[in-house]
Amino acid sequence: MTGAAPRRPLAVLVFSQVLSGAGLAAGITVGALLAEDMLGSTGLAGVPSALFTAGAAVGAAGIGRLSQHRGRRAGLILGYGAGVLGSLGVVAAATLGSVLLLFPSLLVYGAGTATNLMARYAGAELAPPERRGRAVSTVLCATTLGAVAGPNLVTATGDLALAWGVPRLAGPFLLAAAAFGAAAVVLAALLRPEPLPQPAAPAAPSAPGPTGGPRRGLLAGTAVMLLTQLVMIALMTMTPVHLRAHGHDAQAAGLVIALHVGAMFLPSPLTGRWVDRVGPQRVAAASGVTLLAAGLLAMLAPPHSVAGLAVALVLLGLGWNLGLVSGTAWVTEALPPARRATSQGLVDVGIALAGATGGMASGPVLAAGGFPVLALVCGVLAAVVVPVAALGARGAGGAR
Numbered sequence: 001m002t003g004a005a006p007r008r009p010l011a012v013l014v015f016s017q018v019l020s021g022a023g024l025a026a027g028i029t030v031g032a033l034l035a036e037d038m039l040g041s042t043g044l045a046g047v048p049s050a051l052f053t054a055g056a057a058v059g060a061a062g063i064g065r066l067s068q069h070r071g072r073r074a075g076l077i078l079g080y081g082a083g084v085l086g087s088l089g090v091v092a093a094a095t096l097g098s099v100l101l102l103f104p105s106l107l108v109y110g111a112g113t114a115t116n117l118m119a120r121y122a123g124a125e126l127a128p129p130e131r132r133g134r135a136v137s138t139v140l141c142a143t144t145l146g147a148v149a150g151p152n153l154v155t156a157t158g159d160l161a162l163a164w165g166v167p168r169l170a171g172p173f174l175l176a177a178a179a180f181g182a183a184a185v186v187l188a189a190l191l192r193p194e195p196l197p198q199p200a201a202p203a204a205p206s207a208p209g210p211t212g213g214p215r216r217g218l219l220a221g222t223a224v225m226l227l228t229q230l231v232m233i234a235l236m237t238m239t240p241v242h243l244r245a246h247g248h249d250a251q252a253a254g255l256v257i258a259l260h261v262g263a264m265f266l267p268s269p270l271t272g273r274w275v276d277r278v279g280p281q282r283v284a285a286a287s288g289v290t291l292l293a294a295g296l297l298a299m300l301a302p303p304h305s306v307a308g309l310a311v312a313l314v315l316l317g318l319g320w321n322l323g324l325v326s327g328t329a330w331v332t333e334a335l336p337p338a339r340r341a342t343s344q345g346l347v348d349v350g351i352a353l354a355g356a357t358g359g360m361a362s363g364p365v366l367a368a369g370g371f372p373v374l375a376l377v378c379g380v381l382a383a384v385v386v387p388v389a390a391l392g393a394r395g396a397g398g399a400r
Contacts, residue, residue: 010126010138012190013119016076017142020183021265022149023083023176024116030154031106032241033250034090034169038099048106050360053233055086055110056117057352063111063118064345071194072122072341076115077187083112083180087173091161094170109173112180114352116143120324121344122195124332130276133329137272140325144265154254169250214334220392221330222347224284226354227385228323231291231378234358234365235298235316236260239309242371246303256310263317271325280326280333281393287326288385291319295379299372312375323385330392 031048039047059079067075089105092098120136127135157171166174239260240253275283294315301308335343365374 009191009193009195010123010135012186013122013126013139013195014142016183016186016191017116017119017139018145019179019186020080020083020112020116020119021143021145021179022153023087023179023183024113024143024261030169030172030240030250032237033244033253034094034167035102036241037169038094038097038102047103047360047363050356051103051106052086052110052113053352053355053359055107055352056114057110057349057356058107059111059114060118060345060348060352062345063115064342064348067118067345068339068341072125073187073191073194075341076119076122076191077184079111079115079118080180080184080187082108083115084177084184086110086112087177087180090173091166091170091177094167094173095165109176110352112176114348115180117324117351118345118348120328121332121341124328125195125340129333132332133272133275133280133325134269135272136328136332137268137270137275137325140265140321141268142265144262144268149258152254152258154250158250216392217330218334218343220284220388221280221327221334222350223388224287224323224330224385224392225327225347225351227381227388228287228291228320228327229351230354230358231295231382232264232316232320232358233355234362235295235375235378236313237359238362238366238371238374239298239313241366242303243306243309248306252306256306256313259310260313260317263314264321265317267318267321268325271321275326275329279393280330281389283322283326284330284389284392285386287319287322288382288389289319290315290322291382291385292379294319295375295377295382298375299379303371319382 031052035048059082063075063079066078086105086107086109089101090109093102093105120139123135123139124132153175154172157175158168159171161171161174162168164174236257239256240250243253243256244250271283294312297315298309298312301312331344331347332340362374365377
């Protein structure tokens with residue numbers, strides 16, 4: 001599309017993101033705690049994060065292909081429907097005490113989280129190139145209300161779950177089912193026109209992909225998002241476990257995660273303007289520096305200091321935001337429209353797999369070396385983003 005972004009479809013996307021944000025928060029707030037209780041092992045507490053991010057990988061690929069052939073609306077609705085099914089499956093697994101049901105349910109739940117993030121591409125398609133960063137950030141920022149409210153509803157949803165005969169930690173997944181379902185209904189009823197209109201004729205199978213500078217930009221933008229996702233998931237997943245190990249309750253963990261999630265999405269409008277003004281390369285480099293600072297602060301924070309960990313997790317969320325917005329704009333800029341949705345889906349497959357790797361590795365690292373070692377490893381990995389951004393900028397002719 002050209003010109004200013006149409007207000008109605010962008011507003012519908014924003015509203016659906018507000019609703020679905022609450023669903024996104026369930027897994028990251030109590031997923032590790034639920035697994036620790038059901039599996040009886042801290043070393044396996046990262047399994048839920050790994051499973052729903054692996055599920056997000058499968059979901060991202062499917063949503064991308066469906067979006068390319070049937071439009072963004074169909075892809076997003078299908079993804080949120082899967083999120084509803086997975087959330088209800090987790091509730092059933094917790095109620096029955098069934099690990100065999102828990103694992104596949106977390107995989108399906110992951111499709112809902114993939115949908116939440118893939119909606120940012122629809123925002124990018126509703127804006128001209130010079131406003132792409134702001135459009136992406138508008139959709140991401142809309143997630144904030146639900147995503148921040150979700151962790152702070154741990155106690156309320158837990159009480160509701162107990163009243164219904166469901167384990168307390170499964171309560172947020174009841175909220176997730178309702179949130180994803182509402183988002184799907186809103187998109188089905190109101191998202192017009194289609195953000196990704198279909199071409200009059202299908203693109204030739206032999207159409208070339210990005211070459212030269214665009215290819216390097218595609219690789220660099222993808223690498224930035226992969227690294228920031230891996231680091232963010234690894235450190236975030238084990239923070240509630242670390243807090244509970246030092247005497248803090250689920251409400252304290254919920255507060256820290258709420259601040260973290262707020263930092264993931266609230267800065268988006270400023271991040272988008274910064275990307276549009278100076279280019280994604282410089283913003284990506286700032287992401288690496290911010291994530292390194294988050295890792296170092298988490299490593300040095302006293303184990304009983306909720307405030308210290310909260311500041312570290314805020315920096316972690318901010319660094320992730322800088323990386324995701326800049327990487328999304330960078331990748332979208334490098335892809336031709338005829339292949340954009342499918343390729344974006346494959347990029348998000350990589351992002352989800354990076355998150356799965358971080359989630360799976362975080363538990364054993366925590367069990368073997370403790371939280372400070374995990375935080376240091378995350379900080380070192382985050383520092384790699386800076387040279388990656390520099391190399392990508394060189395191929396693109398520098399930042400704007």
